[in-house]
Every structure is written in C-alpha cells, then in structure tokens.
Amino acid sequence: MKKKLLIGCGALVLACLLAAVLYIQTRPETAEGAKTIDVVVVHGDGTEAAFQYQTDAEYLGEVLVENELVEGTESAYGLFITTVDGETADDSLQQWWCITRSGEMLSTGADQTPIADGEQYELTLTEGY
Template sequence: MKSKKLWLGLGALVIVAAVLLLVYRTFAPKPVEGAKTVTVEIVHGDGSTRTVELHTDAGYLGEALDQEEGLVEGEEGPYGLYIKTVDGETASDADRTWWCITKDGGEVTTSADLTPIADGEHYELTLMGY
C-alpha cells in the first residue's frame, strides 16, 4: 500500500516538473535575431567606470561579452559562464567579491549565457563585495 502511494507521488512529481519545464520554455524571453548594439558599463572595485559598446549578432549577453577580446574571463558552470574577470579586474573568493550583472540598474535573474539581448540595451557589470 505504501509502495503504491510512493509511486503515485513520484509520478505526479514527474508530471508537474514536465509541465513547469514546458511553461518555462514557452514563455522564457527569446533572443532577438540580427545585428545589434549593446552598451556595457563596467564598474570597477575602486568606483572607476568604463563603457564598452558591443556590436554583435549574438543572441545572449555571455556570447556577446565573449566576442569582445579580453573583456571577460571566467569558467563554465552549471548555468553557463561564471564571470571571474572583467576588464582585467578579477573577483576573489578571499576578498569575497563577485561580478554582478544588472540591466539599466535593475536585477538580472539569469546568468550571462541565459540573458537574451536586444538592440539598444544597457547592462552593467559591477564588482560587488559581501
């Protein structure tokens, strides 16, 4: 009896997960095709800034950042590119710093590789500390 309830519960969980995945894939933001210009403002740990214009056909921010030679470096993680270095400045676990991605000052809830871009958008990469 308990085994039957367990299997029914697991089956229901799998169905709910599949439905949620389908809804996400259906309504998730899609990248814009074609040429676009995206502005990226880099805010260094000392407060200095540098603005870079990216001219790209990339659909996602991570790909566009990667195309700009030497702008970002990182490692692949479970959610795509984990940005460790921007414009020569490296975030450090020892200093408890990390690179934060925002769009027009607002929170971006996806990684760079999962953030679709469109022409004229403005992003910020800011070195943050805990």
C-alpha cells in the same frame, strides 16, 4: 508501499514537466540580426570603463566572451563570471560580478540574458553575498 512510491515518482515527473512547459512559455524572447549594445564595467575602486559592441549574438554571455571582456568557469548553470576587464573577484572578500540592464538587476545569468539593439548592461564588482 510500492504504490505510494510510484504515485510519488509520477507526481515528481509531472511537476518537472509542468516546470519545463512554464519556463518555455515565459522565457525572455531573443532578437535576431545586428544589434549594438553598450557595456559599462564598474571596477572595485569605482572607476568605470565603457565598451560598445556590434553583434549578431542573441545572448549577453556570447558577446562578453567573444570580445574577451570576461573570463569565468562553465557550470551546469552557465558561465560564472570571475574576471571582467582584467579585474578578478576575490572570493575571500565575498566579491562577485553583478549584471544589471539599465541599472536594474537581472534574474538571469549572462548566458541566459537575451540582448536587444540599443540596450546597456553594467557589470559591477560587488562585495558581500
């Protein structure tokens, strides 16, 4: 019984190490230096607000927080955005802020999204999980 437990634990550790190596090799690259990015906020009523930022930050979350465009809560997974440009998502309506880059939904949160010069990001209040 102990032998099976040890083999199972060893396999789990090996799988975790493999996942970490895979993540490190495939994670998006960051760009150093000065960048200009555009951020468009699409509010719940359909109105839009456009912002342009010059920054040396490497990740989108840094820019949004530094410029006080967003508020949220920190978790083990990074920043969970709850408020953008003064509008707070309503959990009872299943609202959340969707982050896209040039219209394409991102698979990373704001804290894990590297930015590059000239990119455009959209923060859209979305309803329904």
